Amino acid sequence: MKQLSALTFDLDDTLWDNRPVLMAAEQTLYDWLCLHYPRIKLRYSLEDMWGLRQELLQQNPELRHDITALRKYSLRIVAQTSAYGDSLVEPAFAVFLNARHRVSLYSDVEPALRRLRSAGYCLGTLTNGNADVGRLGLGHLFDFSLSAASTGKAKPHPRMFEEACRHAHVCAAELAHIGDEPGTDVAGAQNAGVTAIWMNRQGVEADPGIHDHAEVRNMTELLTLLGVN
Ligand SMILES: [Mg+2]
Structure with missing residues (x-):
């Protein structure tokens, strides 16, 4: 990492x-x-x-x-x-x-995002849905936000990940994607050569068809995985 x-x-x-x-x-x-x-x-x-x-x-x-x-x-x-x-x-x-847009963030989200920003990470969002982080009052925590509608392809297609690399000015090896869906988030990141981190908040069994990814249960574990204190 x-x-x-x-x-x-x-x-x-x-x-x-x-x-x-x-x-x-x-x-x-x-x-x-x-x-x-x-x-x-x-x-x-x-x-x-x-x-x-x-x-x-x-x-x-x-x-x-x-x-x-x-x-x-x-x-x-x-x-x-x-x-x-x-x-x-x-x-x-x-x-x-x-x-x-009437969502309640998991309580670990905002503190962790602030820590990651302070640690110098460029942060973005990739969604297949139509939630807008600006409308949620979270825009200040992210450097860019991409969606399936804005890029023309839904995860697991590699395009959104390629666009993310372009926005972050990094190569695929320098990007990790964190998401809850093995079939779109984990497989999509892997299709694009991006490090995949599965956010398994419910603690469900891993999909046997998907491997070679990291797994965390919450944002605190993500900080630990990345070595951010
Ligand atoms: Mg999801």
Whole structure:
């Protein structure tokens, strides 16, 4: 780990517990739609809305790298099939996005990020989702933020990692990526020649197909791994 000078972090489920955030955001959006566009409730349950997005994703796998486009596409279909106009799409998405940013950081995140900055690391974020660190009031802790939508490819494709190296002015050997998903964060970093650190906060069994990575349970263990005191 000695040669590392830049670190990138996944967001959802790495810096906060995302499941309750998304569940609450889905419910907030659904309640808003039912209140303002009541015919939607006659046709769609909350589960139906989720099912529709999965169906659209299967039909349009390229939308995996742009989940904002996927959600807007599904809202357009919900509007049309309920005999409403497309004009509901943008305000509905704004309601979702606002609720989606009501996150509670894990308590070890901010202190650790400050320590890493003080230790001289260049810090960035890489997400396949649509959380915005600036909107979360965390922009000052990071030097750059990249997303699947901004780079055009979702992790595990190497592009976001290559872009991260460009932003941090480092080669792949000088970058480590920290994230919770073996299939996207760990495998993606490895595809790009970047050091992979699996943030396994839940202490789950390692995926047997993924190896040659470091593993930490929390940000304190990350600081120890990197030798930052
Ligand atoms: Mg994640």
